[in-house]
Structure formats: C-alpha cells, structure tokens
Amino acid sequence: MKIYFAGSIRGGRGDAPLYKEIIDYLKTYGTVLSEQVGDLSLSEKGGDSDNDRYIHDRDMKWLTSADVLVAEVTTPSLGVGYEIGNAVQQSKQVLCLYRKGEGKSLSAMISGCPDITNVEYTTLEEAKKAIDVFLKDI
C-alpha cells in the first residue's frame, strides 16, 4: 500500500516528533511516500535545498499515486489543507487525526467534510488504533 502522510512543515514543526512516530507506525502497513515530514532535522524553513516548484510537483505526484492520505491536522498548515483538498477532489480515502486543544477548533472545511474520516485523539496509542480501523478496510 502507498500512503501519503501530511503534517505541517512551514506552518510550524512543534509536532515533528509525533509525525515521526505516526510515520513509523504507518510503515508497518506499506510505503510512506512523504517520509521527510517526520525528519526531525527539517526546520520550518523546510527543504531549503530544493526549490518550491520541485517540492510541489514531487509531492503532488506522490499524492496522486498514493492509495490513501493520512494527515495530522493539529497544527494549522496551508500545505496540509491544500493536500487534503486536492485528495478529496481526487476521491482518495483521507484520515485526519486531531488533538483538541484549549480554545482551538479544527477547521470546518476538515471537520465538516463528509469524505474525510475525522478522529480526535489524545495519546499515540489512540492514533494507532484509528489508523488500524481506517486501513483495515482499504
């Protein structure tokens, strides 16, 4: 199975260690195309050595070839939103994992989209369970 993982890069890297844990778990199910999202050495400047057109085209090619999209959506991110919007238009299966924080709400474009499987979680174990449930029917 080809899995595209989406997490914030230039929107903020506060959750990068968590992305890495999720990616490591997804790899037990198949190939994770966008593994660099969990690279702890990647800063908010993200992929400075590549130009933005190259990054965009590579990631869109990966997304188009993927069987599913799994996104961690706690940190607001234009790129993650763009990838989700694109994947929904391509009728891909999408799982969004969200940790509820005080005074914050998930975008209605994500939480209100009938074509997305939305799961709120607290612990990594809960995220893994949501991934199991989502991927077992793919």
Next chain:
Amino acid sequence: MKIYFAGSIRGGRGDAPLYKEIIDYLKTYGTVLSEQVGDLSLSEKGGDSDNDRYIHDRDMKWLTSADVLVAEVTTPSLGVGYEIGNAVQQSKQVLCLYRKGEGKSLSAMISGCPDITNVEYTTLEEAKKAIDVFLKDI
C-alpha cells in the same frame, strides 16, 4: 463576477481587519460570496451557530460557483489551504496574497504551484494593485 475570498478563521483572526479591507475592495469588482470571513465579530471559534457540515457544504457550493478565488495566505490555515487545493483541482483562477514575515516562509504547496498567481505585498495599496492586475484579464 463572483469572487470567493479565503482567509483564516479557526487558524487565527489576527488579520481579520485586513480581510475586511480586501473584501471591500473586491466588492468593487463583483459579488464576494464568502463575505463573512471579514466579519470582525467572527472569532476563532467561527460560525458557532452553524454546524460544520453546513459550513463545509455551503462554502464548497460557493467555491464551485465562483469565477475566481482570492486568498490572503499569511496566517497558516487548514481551511484556506483546503479551498485553494480544491480550486486548483477545479481549474479555477487563484490569486494568493502573502506578507512575508521574519523567520516565516509560505508553504511550498502554494508558492510552488504553477496554477496559482502568487504575490508578496506589504501595504494594502500593493494588495489592491495585485488584485487589479489579476482581475483585469478575467
């Protein structure tokens, strides 16, 4: 002309007064479908009286019927990213307006997308000029 304006709601309302100014200017060109994005009474909780499914379906209907999408992308936002990704897949004309800040970079999914007109600006006057250039050929 029908214009869909995208700006952050639940990602943060710091730029809401600026959204209002941009929307007021866009209204000299046509109908702005998503005018509530510039409503200064709308908090980060955004549209509490409506449910998320209703907000999603209404906004997607507006976006699909729009001639163009104009987005202010300085505040990272999942919803704005989702709308841009969706609009690009629908082959809509998209203008993204961005104010560069210290230590911050625009997502490569936006800045590297060949189907988006990206403009960096500082003052409202510069944003208005970018809108003039973008809309004069529509």
